Amino acid sequence: MAAEVRSEDELGKKWDRCLADTIVKMGGGLAVGVVFSVFLFKRRPWPVAFGTGVGLGMGYSNCQHDFRNPNLLHGTFVKKLEKGEK
């Protein structure tokens, strides 16, 4: 949290995070679906859709969880800096 986040931007940031997360999850789901589709289900389209949907759902769920409990903090791993390293 180096840069200060303005209070009015907080929600926006939250939304961004949410969206990004959703997209990532969707992508992930898509990918899994494609893999499944290709390798397991004879190139049928339904695993892809399924995976995407799963991703979307996950993302939505995360978003909702985040918005519902706004006072929960999101932690990040901070790499331990060596001496002199920025």
Next chain:
Amino acid sequence: MWRASRRVPSRIKCLSQGRPTTGRAQQPCRNYAEEGADKSAKAAQARLQAVGSLPSQTSGGGVGRTVLTATLAVGAGVGGLTVYAKTSPEFRRTLEGNIPYAREYLGAVLDRGPKMPDLGLGGVVDKAKGMVGMGKKKEEEQPGSFLPKLSKSKAEEEEKQRKVAADTAAQVPETAVQPLPTEVSEVAAPTDAKPREILAEPIAFGVAAVMGRPQSTPQKPVPEAPPEKPPAPEKMDQSTAEAVAFAVSVGTEEPMPVAAKEPSTARKEPAAKGPVKAKKPVGVEKPEETAAAAIAIGMDEPLPPESKTEPKAKKKAEEKPASKKKALKEKAEDTAAAAVAAALDQPFATEARETPMRSPEEVQAKILEKEIDDLADRAATVAIIHHELEDLKRTASSAVHAQEEAAHATKMHSVQIKHAMDENTSGPLGKEEQWQAVTGAKEAKVDALKLAEASATAARENLEKVRAVIRESKSSLSEPDQEILAAEEELSKLAYELETAVGKVAKAQADAQVMQDYQALVEQGRKQFKKELESIMPDVKLGGWRGKLSEDELNSLIAHAHRRIEQLQSQLAEQQLLEKSRMDDALGRQRAEDEKETLALLKRELERQKQELALAQDLRIAQAREQYETEMRTQLRRQAAAHSEHLQDVLRVQEQELGSKHQAEMHDALMDERDRYQVKLNEAMARLRGVEAAIEGRADIEREARKSQELLIACETLKRLINTGNEEATSWEERRVPLSREVNTVKEAAGDSTFFQTLLDAMPQQAMEAGVYPEDSLRQRFLRVKRVCRRVAMIDETGGTLFQFFVSYLQSLLLVDAGRRSLPPGKEVDPKKLDTFTLLSYAEHSLENGDLEQAARFINQLKGEPRKVASGWLEEARLTLEARQAAQALAAAAAAVGLGTLV
């Protein structure tokens, strides 16, 4: 890829192949070739192209499809990555590190944010300026510069004054010590060269003269010398010798040799006449004239004409040189000097006249000169004397010779007489011839005597002249020369010779006289006899014996003869007696004469001895004199040196004295000047001090005033800064400036005042560190805040589901923003009735009116999520308000203190 529906591919295939599709699934693509209508196919193709099918005919639709897919995929990928990078900074960092230009892209997309219209005035202009390159200079006032400037000027003034003082001190007039007169050196130079010159010129002249060339020197014109050349080389020699002597004399300013030369000239000519017979007196006078004229011309003196016409008289000639000498001596000093001065350059002559101050070198030179003069004189006189002596010798010898001849002639004559009178000796000549010889001898004797006499007189004259010359030279010269003495000796010797010769002649003459008497007597006797004979025998003539005589005549003759014989015998006896007495007398006389002669001889001898003694004495005197002279010279030289040294010392002492006096005077003058200057300086200093005091007093007041002004200015600056923020900022976000510097300035300006300290403490810390946003920034920010707040108006603190968020958003969309609502005046507001929208609109309105405080109050009433959203803004607004309040208080206080001093 997985297989998509067939329809699409086939259609695409058809399209890519350039054939229209049929609606059928079995045979989707129309086959023009089958239909076999080329024209229609072409038209169809043209139509297709016109429709704007996919890019290339040849390539077909496949490439387009892939391109489209690729673009979409890329876009999607990039978009997804961007979105994810927005949420996760770590991911963003990895992206930036690995992908080139990711940083810029991400920065551009994520960081900048939506651009707000910049309400600040200076921002755009400054940005433009910055882009162009003209930097904005922020000049900061140095409140402390007033007094330092003053002090600097004061320092400068002092410096200037000091300089002026130094200049005036240096301008005290310095009287230079006058250098002592340096005529000495100037005069010394020519005199050093002079003696040589003086000698050189006459020598040159003399040499030239001797060489026989007609010399026309610029200084000594001798125009008559050349015309006289023809007469005789002898004369020329003489005249040249004269010229030489003359030149030397003139050169050495010696009048005497000239005067001496004159008599020599006067006398030489007659002496010269001796050996040369039949000389015209005119010829004699001419060369003398020459010399005299030369002298006259050289000496600028009109010679008295008598001197030319009377060269012979010994006395007069003697007188003449004496008088001439005197006259010459009187005038010679001036004329010689004048001549020399005219000839050569004058300082020499003037130097001879007056001797103001001589250096030892000068004295030496003078002595040297004198010595040279002396030498020259001596040389001249010696030369003259030599010359004279030569002449004298010649004349004397000639005279002696003449005398001897005369004596010889006289003797011969007497011998002849004797011979003739002696009747026994008949000789071969016979009586008559003998008597003729006698007369001849007599004539010769007479001539010889005359000549001898003449030569004797001439020689005597010459002798006298030379004697006079020698006497004069002895008297005039400082010491008699050896030569002169030798000359004297010579002279005396010659005189003696002459006298002896003359004596010889006299003696011979006396003898001749005796012989003549004897002859006369004999003659007389004979005559008597003849007479008697004639008386007795008148007709008998002696010597005329013719025939025989008668007896009477014979007897008478014999008687007469006897008588005569008797007579004669008695006469003879008488004569014998008389003879005896006469002999005695004669003897006596002769003795007397001998005595006289011996006396004369003795006298001469004595004279000679005396002369010799005198000569010896003179010689000794001369030697002694020489010695004394040299000694005196040295002593004089020493004295001169001592004198010059003494003079030098005296001069030095005088110089010192004068120098010290001058120093004292100068010192006094300097002291006076310095005192005067000091007084002036003191005045100025006093004035200056007064001014300083006044300034100090004023300075205190002004310092206070300045301080308060500073404070005022600082407070105003602070207030302004709070109000305007960073003017260089490009957006409202960067408009805040840390206030710490200004606050510190105010603190410094406030000094020890506790009142101001308290006020300063009221300034929030965050404002000092981070800074505050100016109202404009807040206003701008508020727009966004408001929008967001409106969107989340329905959400409360506990959060909300996505659906709630969505609904809230929808509500915000649907609720029309009617604009800024103003608070109804004077009406009380029920806090419960206020909802987000109203509050926001109220706040906006108040912001628009510039009332930040009211807006903050309204925003403070927000609840739930909107409050959270607006909390940041509210915080900033509060800070700003606090800072502003503090600044205003400070400004007011500073104004209260400082405004009075601005007047």
